[in-house]
Amino acid sequence: MAMSMELKDVTVKRRGKAILGPIDLNLGATGITMVIGPNGAGKTTLLKVLHGVERVSDGTIDWAQPADIARQGQAYVFQSPIMLRRTVRQNLAYPLQLVGVSKSEIETRVTAWAERIGLGDALDRPAPRISGGEKQKLALGRALIRDPDVLFLDEPCANLDGRSILDIEALLLEAHASGTRIIMTTHDLAQCRRLASEVVFLLNGRIHEQGDAMGFFANPKTVEAQSFLKGDILL
């Protein structure tokens, strides 16, 4: 069951300086939300705040259920995939082992997911030694194997080739179709157009615009968003 999220007056400070916020943000229970903005806008910090792994200095986050339960239904894919020093099979199995899924069930799900992410032939290869695209697909498979309610992705397609990007986008659309709420940061405006149902535009730690994707791309309301879409460098 996907869940809504609400941030109220949230600020994140490091060494006394605000790197995010104050922001108010409401995210509905369904859809694909893309967080966009230039480097240093605070996209990753916002994603980590939403996931609950970044402490907020001020403000509150409401996941519509207790934080511990909400976290169990969330998964996160990092820009640089973190591979356990284990085989592909063991990497896929790891999140299931953590929650005490039976061995036979783990084997079934791992085999099925390995096929879905195109790593069926690589199950016994050491995960740290597979290619960058394969690592990101494995990271995505490892995140989705527990059927999360909400999936956070931090620029999952950065530095990947076209084939890998298409494969990952297909997996994301499949996950979305099966009910997973997706919140993702990206630099790639074309990808944002392809996938997003909602856009959050961040600049200098503040939300400058939030709305449905088609409306945002057709008619950006703020000058900053218009400049960003034109490809201007924003300071």
Next chain:
Amino acid sequence: MNEIWAGILSAFRLIFALDADLVEITLRSLQVSLTALIIASLIALPFGTWIAIRRFRYRRATIATLNALMGLPPVVVGLIVYLLLSRSGPFGVLGLLFTPTAMIIAQVIIITPLIASITHQAMRDLWAEYHDLLISLNTTNRQRIITLIWDGRRALLTAALAGFGRAIGEVGAIMIVGGNIDHATRVLTTAIALETGKGDFELALGLGFVLIALALAVNFAIHALTKTEREGRW
């Protein structure tokens, strides 16, 4: 130089003749040092990993103390354990002084900080690599420690072998708490010290080479069992 050759020949003679005394003290050396290693590892591996992943008030002081304790003088450890286990000491009633158990206790005290310190350093690097993933997966501290120990087992093997090397070659503490009693607490190192004192350098050297061979054999055996380097770097 002649004495070294004579020592090597003596070592071969002792080994191939399967000298009963040699077998006994070799097995006792192994029993004491491997038991100490297992107990110390059970304490030090989780503790070193726990320090690597937890932030607490006196963490830096704890790490500095742990590093300092790596250089614990064995003779002092032996003396303290002796006082604790002697008839008038707090644990005298257990009757452990001059037994292999007392030697194991002393060796555990000596090698635990060494293993814990090397473990902490290895796990600190692995924790930096895994931190975001394990936090994001909502893992408990216990799950984090188990994951790090399992995935860092090759580095931890080095820590354990360093501990074993220190234990098997240790003489000061076990001489004090064991007493070097024939057929009871004599091990290779205390036998070497005894033979050197008696002036029988040939036998002392022979025992020394047996000790070196034993240490190498245990290292090779552990490497072979754990397939270190066979699967390459992760």
